[in-house]
Amino acid sequence: xxxxxxxxxxxxxxxxxxxxxxxxxxxxxxxxxxxxxxxxxxxxxxxxxxxxxxxxxxxxxxxxxxxxxxxxxxxxxxxxxxxxxxxxxxxxxxxxxxxxxxxxxxxxxxxxxxxxxxxxxxxxxxxxxxxxxxxxxxxxxxxxxxxxxxxxxxxxxxxxxxxxxxxxxxxxxxxxxxxxxxxxxxxxxxxxxxxxxxxxxxxxxxxxxxxxxxxxxxxxxxxxxxxxxxxxxxxxxxxxxxxxxxxxxxxxxxxxxxxxxxxxxxxxxxxxxxxxxxxxxxxxxxxxxxxxxxxxxxxxxxxxxxxxxxxxxxxxxxxxxxxxxxxxxxxxxxxxxxxxxxxxxxxxxxxxxxxxxxxxxxxxxxxxxxxxxxxxxxxxxxxxxxxxxxxxxxxxxxxxxxxxxxxxxxxxxxxxxxxxxxxxxxxxxxxxxxxxxxxxxxxxxxxxxxxxxxxxxx
Ligand SMILES: NC(=O)c1ccc[n+]([C@@H]2O[C@H](COP(=O)([O-])OP(=O)(O)OC[C@H]3O[C@@H](n4cnc5c(N)ncnc54)[C@H](O)[C@@H]3O)[C@@H](O)[C@H]2O)c1
Numbered sequence: 109x110x111x112x113x114x115x116x117x118x119x120x121x122x123x124x125x126x127x128x129x130x131x132x133x134x135x136x137x138x139x140x141x142x143x144x145x146x147x148x149x150x151x152x153x154x155x156x157x158x159x160x161x162x163x164x165x166x167x168x169x170x171x172x173x174x175x176x177x178x179x180x181x182x183x184x185x186x187x188x189x190x191x192x193x194x195x196x197x198x199x200x201x202x203x204x205x206x207x208x209x210x211x212x213x214x215x216x217x218x219x220x221x222x223x224x225x226x227x228x229x230x231x232x233x234x235x236x237x238x239x240x241x242x243x244x245x246x247x248x249x250x251x252x253x254x255x256x257x258x259x260x261x262x263x264x265x266x267x268x269x270x271x272x273x274x275x276x277x278x279x280x281x282x283x284x285x286x287x288x289x290x291x292x293x294x295x296x297x298x299x300x301x302x303x304x305x306x307x308x309x310x311x312x313x314x315x316x317x318x319x320x321x322x323x324x325x326x327x328x329x330x331x332x333x334x335x336x337x338x339x340x341x342x343x344x345x346x347x348x349x350x351x352x353x354x355x356x357x358x359x360x361x362x363x364x365x366x367x368x369x370x371x372x373x374x375x376x377x378x379x380x381x382x383x384x385x386x387x388x389x390x391x392x393x394x395x396x397x398x399x400x401x402x403x404x405x406x407x408x409x410x411x412x413x414x415x416x417x418x419x420x421x422x423x424x425x426x427x428x429x430x431x432x433x434x435x436x437x438x439x440x441x442x443x444x445x446x447x448x449x450x451x452x453x454x455x456x457x458x459x460x461x462x463x464x465x466x467x468x469x470x471x472x473x474x475x476x477x478x479x480x481x482x483x484x485x486x487x488x489x490x491x492x493x494x495x496x497x498x499x500x501x502x503x504x505x506x507x508x509x510x511x512x513x514x515x516x517x518x519x520x521x522x523x524x525x526x527x528x529x530x531x532x533x534x535x536x537x538x539x540x541x542x543x544x545x546x547x548x549x550x551x552x553x554x555x556x557x558x559x560x561x562x563x564x565x566x
Contacts, residue, residue, distance in 0.1 A: 111139035111176065115305070116190035118220050120144035120153055120179060122160055122275070122382075122451065123237060123268050124196035129169045130279040132177035134309040139176050141190075143183045153179040161450040161477050164276035187227040192301065194266070195220050196237040201386045210393035212241050212386070221251040224261075231260035233298045237268055239387055241394055242325040245290075262298035264289045265320045267327030272381065273448035285315045288323025295320070328391045332407055335384040337372040339413035345375040345559030346420065355559025356541060375558045377460065377512060377539030378417040380445030382453035385411055418456045421510075421558075422463035425537050428556050428564075429508060434468035437506040437531070441499060442513020442540075444478035452481045456539070457512040465492050474502035476515060500526060508535035514542050524551050533565065 117128045120142045132140040144150050152159035158169060169177070180186055187193065197220055202213040217238060224234060234252065236245060245263040252261040265288040270278040285306045289299035303315055318326070345355040355375040363370030379385075388411050395404035426433060445455035452458065457473075464471050471493045473482050479495050486493055496502035499518070503509055503526045511518055519542050527534055536548055538557040545555045549563035556562045 109176075112137040113191045114138070114189050115140045115192045115194065116186045117142045117194040117196055117237070118144075118183065118186075118223075119196035119198070119238070120146070120149050120159075121196065121198060122272060123270065124194070125153060125158070125160060125169075126162055126165055126270065126275040127196065127237065127268060127279060128194070129165065129172060129177060130276065131305060132172040132175075133168050134280075135305060136176050138305065139178070140172075141178045141180055141186050143180050143186045145183070147181050150179045150181050161448075162272070162275045163448055168276060183223065184227040187224055188229060190232060192233045192235060192305070193224060194235045194237045196268075199238045199240060199386075200382075201389055207393050210389040210396075212390045212393075214240075214244070214247075217244070218247070218251065221248050225252055225255055228255070228259055228261075229257075231262075233301055234261055234263045235302060236263065236265045236324070239267060239327050239331070239383065239390075240265075240324055241390055242321055242328065244324060245320045260294065262289065262294055263320070264295075264298050264302055265323035266302055267323060269327070269330065272451050273446050280309070282310060282314060285310050286318065286323050286326055287315065288318040288320040288326075291319055328387050328394075331384055331387040332391055332410065334372055335379055335388055335414070336407075336410045338374075338376070338379045339410045339417075341373050341375045342378065342417045342558075343413050346417075348559035349424075349561070352561050353559075354561075358559075375541060376417075376456075376514075377421045377558065378414045378456040380453070380455040380457075381451070385414070385454055415459075418459040419463070421456070421537070421539055422460055422467075424556060425460075425464070425508065425510065425535075426467060428537070428554070428562065429535060432467075433464060433507075435470065436508070437470045437472060438464055438508045438510060439472045439474060439499075439503045439506040441474055441502075441509055441511045441518050442478075442515050443473050443475040443482040444513045444515075447514045447516065448477075450477035450481055452478050452485055455512070457482075458485060460510060460512060460539070461486065461493065465489060468492065470494075472496055472502045472506065474499050475513065476517060478513075500529070504529045505531060507531045507533075508537060510537045510539060511542060512539045514540040518542060523548055523553070527552050 115138050117124045128140050128142045149159050197216040199212045202208050202211045248263045287299050287302050289295040306315055348355045359373040363373045388407050392404045392408045443452055443457040461471050473495050533554055535554045541557050545557050549555050554564045
């Protein structure tokens with residue numbers, strides 16, 4: 109079959125895989141190929157067991173795969189054949205040298221730019237899909253324009269706003285798609301080509317066009333605002349615990365103000381995921397580079413509050429359980445950083461588990477989708493940790509349960525049965541405020557929730 113255009117995506121991760129699957133499903137006229145240096149990942153995308161879990165993803169991949177969606181190890185060939193290249197490689201926080209711990213590590217990004225340059229015989233549109241520091245497009249242009257043959261490359265920024273756990277839904281019905289380009293004739297032409305791709309299923313008024321720097325900065329800003337709301341409500345949760353105010357009641361009252369809105373106001377053990385912390389620290393680093401120290405400090409505090417909230421959760425567990433958890437069995441319900449994903453990157457559960465292990469607790473981890481990733485993350489731990497998918501078996505004989513991911517299954521468990529199998533006094537620390545605390549207290553649990561007075565039998 110003759111396709112209208114060849115789209116390539118470099119990077120078959122949490123963003124590249126689902127994004128390209130949806131583009132392929134919605135645009136049968138385009139050939140979409142996804143490549144990655146990680147050959148195992150490519151094999152998994154070609155198999156029955158996809159490398160990531162997202163509701164609805166299996167169906168959409170199966171529908172388009174082999175028709176106009178292909179996964180491949182042949183990066184160079186893919187580059188050469190492509191008209192449009194989405195770059196969706198990882199951009200982690202730098203761990204070395206200048207800006208270590210804050211700046212984005214752009215080595216994968218730059219390697220990709222050079223690889224595109226080395227393998228292109230014709231002009232292409234390069235789409236920044238990864239989240240990047242503002243003005244990265246400029247660096248990419250400089251590398252691409254090193255070509256002797258004067259091949260025309262246009263760099264467009266199209267940051268991804270999907271949220272893990274609802275990626276397919278977010279991609280099929282996005283709040284908006286943002287496409288930024290240079291405001292030259294060639295830049296605007298390239299921008300329109302990307303608009304044309306999305307216009308196959310996204311209403312035109314939801315496709316926002318902007319200059320390339322605005323698009324780059326909007327993604328960092330959106331993540332900073334989202335994380336800021338969580339840190340804001342979490343900071344107030346600490347005050348609620350001191351004053352007998354209830355954080356859910358406060359959040360409801362505050363969120364009904366239409367200027368504020370009720371989303372992202374759920375207090376919790378803290379935010380996780382691969383993006384929020386990394387992107388805010390990146391924003392902080394950029395601000396510092398421009399000498400905007402007050403702005404940098406303002407945003408850095410969002411990350412600091414989050415770390416404090418995670419630490420506070422462990423300290424509250426310790427204080428609640430008579431200042432010692434040594435030798436006690438503690439069951440962690442949920443290791444994923446949020447529900448409906450197997451992703452554990454920067455999950456508060458990592459911090460809490462390690463904190464409990466330091467206190468010599470025996471931690472049992474349960475999660476419906478993230479156990480394999482949890483095992484890998486805790487590989488260095490010699491003793492004190494075990495894994496059990498079944499929540500009832502995981503809780504047997506334990507002194508406490510900590511709810512760290514808001515999986516629906518944890519709402520609906522038979523907690524009377526669980527209580528019968530636990531040591532006494534039995535504790536529940538609800539790090540997501542998803543359980544019926546009064547009911548749990550009534551059946552015999554000592555209940556500690558975020559931003560609420562503890563319910564204790566002693
Ligand atoms: N995960 C999210 O929810 C999310 C949401 C929006 C934006 N983002 C951004 O999207 C980008 C990708 O995130 P992700 O979660 O998909 O990361 P990921 O680590 O899951 O995937 C990145 C993939 O890129 C591959 N890769 C790296 N260098 C490569 C190269 N030179 N050639 C080919 N493949 C290469 C890696 O092997 C990996 O499979 C990041 O910048 C992230 O900030 C992520």
